Structure formats: structure tokens, C-alpha cells
Amino acid sequence: MTTMVSHSGYxxxxxxxxxxxxxxxxxxxxxxxxxxxxxxxQLFSKVVEIPGFESTGSYLDYLTPGVVVMTAxxxxxxxxxxxxxxxxxxxxxxxxxxxxxxxxxxxGPLAYQAVTxxxxxxxxxxxxxxxxxxxxxxxxxxxxxxxxxxxLASALASFSNxxxxxxxxxxxxxxxxxxxxxxxxxxxxxxxDIRVAPEWIQTVSTYNPVDWAATASRIVLSxxxxxxEVLWRLGGLLAVAVxxxxxxTRAFRTYQRAA
Amino acid sequence: MSVQPGPATALSMSSATPxxxxxxxxxxxxxxxxxxxxxIAVAPGTVFGLLGPNGAGKSTAVKILTTLxxxxxxxxxxxxxxxxxxxxxxxxxxxxxxxxSGVDPVATGRENxxxxxxxxxxxxxxxxxxxxxxxxRFELTEHADRPARTYSxxxxxxxxxxxxxxxxxxxxxxxxxxxxxxxxxxxxxWQEISRLTGAEGLSILLTTHYLEEADQLAAELAIVDRGRxxxxxxxxQLKAGLRGDAIVVELAxxxxxxxxxxxxxxxxxxxxxxxDGHTARARVDAGASxxxxxxxxxxxxxxxxxxxxVARPSLDDVYLRHAGRAFAAAHxxxxx
Ligand SMILES: Nc1ncnc2c1ncn2[C@@H]1O[C@H](COP(=O)(O)OP(=O)(O)OP(=O)(O)O)[C@@H](O)[C@H]1O
Ligand SMILES: [Mg+2]
Numbered sequence: 324m325t326t327m328v329s330h331s332g333y334x335x336x337x338x339x340x341x342x343x344x345x346x347x348x349x350x351x352x353x354x355x356x357x358x359x360x361x362x363x364x365q366l367f368s369k370v371v372e373i374p375g376f377e378s379t380g381s382y383l384d385y386l387t388p389g390v391v392v393m394t395a396x397x398x399x400x401x402x403x404x405x406x407x408x409x410x411x412x413x414x415x416x417x418x419x420x421x422x423x424x425x426x427x428x429x430x431g432p433l434a435y436q437a438v439t440x441x442x443x444x445x446x447x448x449x450x451x452x453x454x455x456x457x458x459x460x461x462x463x464x465x466x467x468x469x470x471x472x473x474x475l476a477s478a479l480a481s482f483s484n485x486x487x488x489x490x491x492x493x494x495x496x497x498x499x500x501x502x503x504x505x506x507x508x509x510x511x512x513x514x515x516d517i518r519v520a521p522e523w524i525q526t527v528s529t530y531n532p533v534d535w536a537a538t539a540s541r542i543v544l545s546x547x548x549x550x551x552e553v554l555w556r557l558g559g560l561l562a563v564a565v566x567x568x569x570x571x572t573r574a575f576r577t578y579q580r581a582a
Numbered sequence: 583m584s585v586q587p588g589p590a591t592a593l594s595m596s597s598a599t600p601x602x603x604x605x606x607x608x609x610x611x612x613x614x615x616x617x618x619x620x621x622i623a624v625a626p627g628t629v630f631g632l633l634g635p636n637g638a639g640k641s642t643a644v645k646i647l648t649t650l651x652x653x654x655x656x657x658x659x660x661x662x663x664x665x666x667x668x669x670x671x672x673x674x675x676x677x678x679x680x681x682x683s684g685v686d687p688v689a690t691g692r693e694n695x696x697x698x699x700x701x702x703x704x705x706x707x708x709x710x711x712x713x714x715x716x717x718x719r720f721e722l723t724e725h726a727d728r729p730a731r732t733y734s735x736x737x738x739x740x741x742x743x744x745x746x747x748x749x750x751x752x753x754x755x756x757x758x759x760x761x762x763x764x765x766x767x768x769x770x771x772w773q774e775i776s777r778l779t780g781a782e783g784l785s786i787l788l789t790t791h792y793l794e795e796a797d798q799l800a801a802e803l804a805i806v807d808r809g810r811x812x813x814x815x816x817x818x819q820l821k822a823g824l825r826g827d828a829i830v831v832e833l834a835x836x837x838x839x840x841x842x843x844x845x846x847x848x849x850x851x852x853x854x855x856x857x858d859g860h861t862a863r864a865r866v867d868a869g870a871s872x873x874x875x876x877x878x879x880x881x882x883x884x885x886x887x888x889x890x891x892v893a894r895p896s897l898d899d900v901y902l903r904h905a906g907r908a909f910a911a912a913h914x915x916x917x918x
Contacts, residue, residue: 326703333700341688344729417684417745420648422673423701582651 334431387451388540400500402480403487601785607656618809631800677751687731702749827869834886
């Protein structure tokens with residue numbers, strides 16, 4: 324167990340170090356959400372006035388946790404690329420012929436994804452706050468929002484990893500990042516209160532983990548959060564992350580067997 | 583313990599547990615039978631050379647022995663450990679340098695080494711010392727803190743080998759370690775490999791396309807073609823297996839070519855006689871003892887001889903005999 328944790332740590336450090344050395348990647352993943360926040364925050368500042376849009380504060384208050392969730396989703400969709408690059412560079416074979424714990428090869432990238440999500444979320448909260456957003460839920464609200472974002476990011480990262488391991492192509496990973504993420508976002512209340520959307524979208528969003536994360540965050544950031552509403556959604560996110568994580572482990576075994 | 587590579591070690595092999603033993607390994611990739619019943623045994627503390635044309639199955643064998651792939655049938659042990667039953671224990675005992683580099687380009691040379699050391703459970707001070715030692719030995723100290731992305735191909739290859747050694751493995755797999763190295767770096771690598779088997783008692787499975795490398799380093803070698811062993815033994819045994827030495831006579835005068843050929847044909851035991859221009863060749867069972875008869879025959883026929891040499895069969899001859907045309911083609915590609 325301790326070996327598993329330390330091996331996972333070595334692999335996380337390796338990935339974080341790469342991120343620090345090439346900060347451009349981090350900056351790029353942050354450009355998009357900041358543009359969303361500042362541009363859409365302005366552009367749609369009036370949407371809160373639409374009847375049915377339930378928000379006590381400004382649209383920016385509403386949008387900030389949505390952008391946190393969205394950003395976690397966008398960057399975790401690329402997770403599988405790490406495996407693809409390692410396969411292409413022979414690093415994968417080097418690791419697989421070493422006594423590195425197989426579980427660590429799955430959990431290392433997830434831990435790295437979590438680190439990335441924390442950095443991104445903090446930056447977005449700060450930018451949102453500077454632009455005028457306020458979070459009555461305070462620090463607890465912010466921490467729980469980040470936890471929700473991490474759970475969501477883990478689930479999608481595992482999915483991306485599983486596809487990378489099974490299909491071994493950059494295209495499959497790009498496919499997830501591009502094709503899956505946007506619909507998931509727009510079929511949720513990440514950027515828009517779902518109650519002003521058509522009926523079918525509302526129904527779909529009830530089953531959409533992205534909506535669970537966005538809604539739970541928004542509730543927990545409000546002045547007097549209803550914890551029941553927050554916790555069942557977090558539980559749902561955890562369950563999804565565990566199931567997809569398990570699938571990724573299976574994909575890893577398939578990859579090894581297929582060698 | 584110091585074990586000198588050589589025929590003596592090879593002969594005592596049956597008594598000691600082999601460092602590597604593969605029995606009837608077979609592996610199919612779709613239409614391609616990559617391995618077709620390959621068996622080898624590597625004596626501890628020696629270099630075992632695996633030769634063969636492109637696509638012969640050398641890397642596939644290495645992948646199976648290093649737990650990276652599973653055979654369809656057959657069995658294998660490395661350091662006495664069953665590869666299929668206890669892959670984890672095998673991974674702790676081996677160092678691996680795959681044909682394709684396994685260097686992380688974003689990490690520095692030092693970080694690449696340290697990661698593998700840590701995975702093998704080495705501790706801080708130990709890793710530090712060992713890393714410095716290997717960087718020094720492979721002349722990478724100067725470049726140790728630069729991302730490996732900026733290394734030349736040869737430097738990356740050296741780093742690869744160092745990464746295979748960091749944890750002091752019992753058995754080392756080197757899949758074409760010297761491909762892409764300049765002649766000086768290659769001969770340094772040869773020295774290093776000899777030193778590892780000599781002073782450190784390491785057992786090494788080496789694949790290579792350089793016959794000279796196999797000849798110099800390997801206590802024993804096997805030629806693989808289409809997934810099976812077509813010839814095996816010590817370099818000496820293999821050469822001796824090619825019956826006969828070559829006698830090459832340089833003629834002083836081109837006019838005598840035909841006469842020389844006729845004279846050679848009259849020598850008892852001489853065969854495969856060819857003559858053109860200034861050179862006449864023949865193959866005989868024992869070169870040194872046949873030489874006087876050859877020279878006497880030529881003198882009788884009135885042929886003036888500039889020089890005469892006896893050549894033992896080279897490993898190239900052995901290789902060409904067993905893995906023929908495929909090698910010539912592969913070699914041309916490499917030279918081109
Ligand atoms: N993963 C794979 N998928 C499909 N075919 C493969 C795979 N790996 C190897 N092969 C095939 O198996 C055969 C043996 O390949 P292998 O790499 O073992 O040859 P090799 O002796 O190492 O050749 P080289 O000298 O070129 O490195 C080849 O025909 C190759 O195309
Ligand atoms: Mg090969």
C-alpha cells in the first residue's frame with residue numbers, strides 16, 4: 324500500500340514537473356475560462372432577468388462556479404494524451420518492464436489531474452472575484468466546489484485514459500475532448516439556468532454529472548446552502564468517478580494483454 | 583565473483599541455473615508468426631548475443647522475457663524466476679533497454695535515472711550516488727540537468743543504458759544498444775558491457791546487427807530467422823561449424839590466372855576454387871597444413887605468388903550461411 328502511494332507520487336511529480344516546465348499548457352487551459360468569464364459575464368449579464376432564472380446575485384456570481392466545472396472538464400478530457408505520448412516515446416514500455424505498481428500508473432495521472440484542477444479553479448475564483456463575483460458560501464463553498472470539480476475531472480480523465488489505452492490513438496483522445504465535452508456542458512446548468520431551457524434538456528440534465536457538479540457548487544456557494552442537495556450530487560459524482568476509474572483499470576489490463 | 587566470458591563458461595552452463603532460459607516460445611501477431619518455438623539458455627555472468635535479420639523476432643523475444651508481452655505458448659525463466667507466473671519478481675531482477683528509447687524527453691537525464699531508481703525502492707542518498715556514478719561512466723555528467731529532449735541520439739542511447747543499470751539488476755536486456763552510436767561511443771559501450779559481465783557478474787542478453795560486436799562480446803550466440811533459432815553456439819563453434827578455411831593467393835602476374843586455378847584443382851582436398859584477375863581462392867579443411875601443398879602446386883605450375891593468406895571463417899560467413907540474403911539486404915539498408 325505504501326509502495327502504491329509512493330509510486331503514484333513519483334508519477335504525479337513527473338507530470339507536475341512537466342507542467343511547470345511548460346507553463347504554456349497551463350496558461351492555455353486558463354485563457355479559455357478567463358475569456359468565458361469576462362466575455363460571457365458581460366455579454367449575458369442580463370440573462371438573470373429572464374423569468375425563471377433563479378439567481379439572487381449577478382450573472383457573474385452564477386457563471387463562476389460553472390466555468391470552474393467546465394474548465395475541469397475541458398482539461399481532463401485530454402488526460403489520455405499522456406498515455407499516448409508515453410506509448411509513442413517508449414516510456415510506457417520502460418515503466419511496464421519496471422516494478423512500478425500498476426495501480427499507480429492509473430492513479431498517478433488522476434492525482435496530477437487533481438493538482439491541475441485545483442490550480443485552475445483557484446485562478447478562476449480569483450479572476451471572478453476581481454471581476455465582481457461574490458460567493459456568500461465562503462471558503463467552505465469554494466473548497467466543496469473544487470472537490471466537485473476534481474471528482475468530475477477524475478471521471479472524465481479516467482474515460483479519456485481508458486480510450487487512449489484501448490484505441491492507442493491521439494484521435495480518440497482528441498475526440499473525447501472535442502465531441503463529448505461541449506454537449507455535456509450545454510446539457511447542464513453550467514452556463515445557464517436549465518429551467519429556462521426546453522423540457523427535454525431539463526430531463527437530460529438530471530442525469531448529467533456535469534449538472535450535478537455545477538448545481539452542487541452553486542448551492543454550496545450560496546448564503547444558506549441546503550446540504551442534502553449538495554451531498555447527494557457529490558455522492559453521485561464520486562460513484563461515477565469510481566465506476567469510470569474501475570473501467571480504466573480494466574482498459575489498462577487489456578492494454579497489457581494485447582502487447 | 584568474476585566470470586570470464588568464454589567457451590569454458592558456456593560448457594559449465596548445464597550445471598548452474600541459467601540466467602535466462604526460454605523454452606519453445608511462440609507468439610503470433612495477426613498473420614505474422616513472430617516467434618516459432620524459440621529456445622535459448624544464457625549462462626550466468628555472460629553475454630548472450632541474439633542475431634538475425636529485421637523482423638526475425640529478436641525484439642519479440644526480449645519483450646516476452648521482460649514481461650512486456652505474453653507468449654502464445656512456451657515458458658521462460660529469468661534469474662530463475664518464472665516470467666509468466668511471477669512477472670513482478672522478474673521486473674525487480676532485470677534491467678531493460680528496449681530497441682526504441684524509453685527516455686522521458688521532458689525530464690532531465692538525472693531525473694530520468696532517479697525515477698527508475700525510486701521505482702526500484704532505492705533511497706535518497708543511494709540514488710544520488712548511483713546516479714552520479716552512472717552519469718559519469720556514460721559521460722553525461724555535463725548534460726545531466728538538461729531535458730533529455732535536447733540530447734543527441736547517441737546521448738539518449740547512453741542514458742537508456744544507464745537507466746537499465748541504475749538499480750543494479752541481475753540480468754540486463756539490451757535490444758540493439760549500439761545502433762546510432764558513433765564508432766568511439768560504440769567501442770566504449772563494448773568495454774562497458776564487458777566490464778559489467780566481468781567485474782559485476784551481470785548476465786546480458788544482447789541483440790545486435792553488428793557481427794563484430796557479437797563476436798567480441800558474446801560468450802554464446804544464436805542466429806534467429808523467422809522466429810526460430812537457425813544456429814547457436816560460441817562464436818568459435820559456429821565458425822568451426824563452417825567446414826574449411828579460405829586460402830587466398832595473390833598472383834604476381836595476371837596472365838597466370840587460369841594456370842593457378844588448374845594448379846589449385848590438383849591440390850588434394852581443395853574445393854570451391856575461383857580465380858579472377860590477381861586473386862585465386864580455394865577452401866580447404868585445415869588452412870595451415872594445406873598451405874605448403876598449395877604453394878608447391880603453384881610453383882610447379884610456374885605461377886609466381888605475391889602473397890598467400892589463410893582466413894578462418896568469420897562470423898559474417900556464419901551469418902550469411904544461416905540467415906543469407908535477408909542479412910545482405912538489411913545491411914545494405916543500414917549502410918545506405
Ligand atoms: N505489436 C506488434 N503488432 C504486430 N506485429 C508485430 C508487433 N511486434 C512485432 N510484430 C511483427 O513480428 C515480427 C518480429 O518482429 P521483431 O520486432 O521481434 O523483429 P526483430 O528481430 O526485433 O527485428 P529488427 O531487427 O528489425 O528489430 C515482425 O514481422 C513484426 O512486424
Ligand atoms: Mg528488434
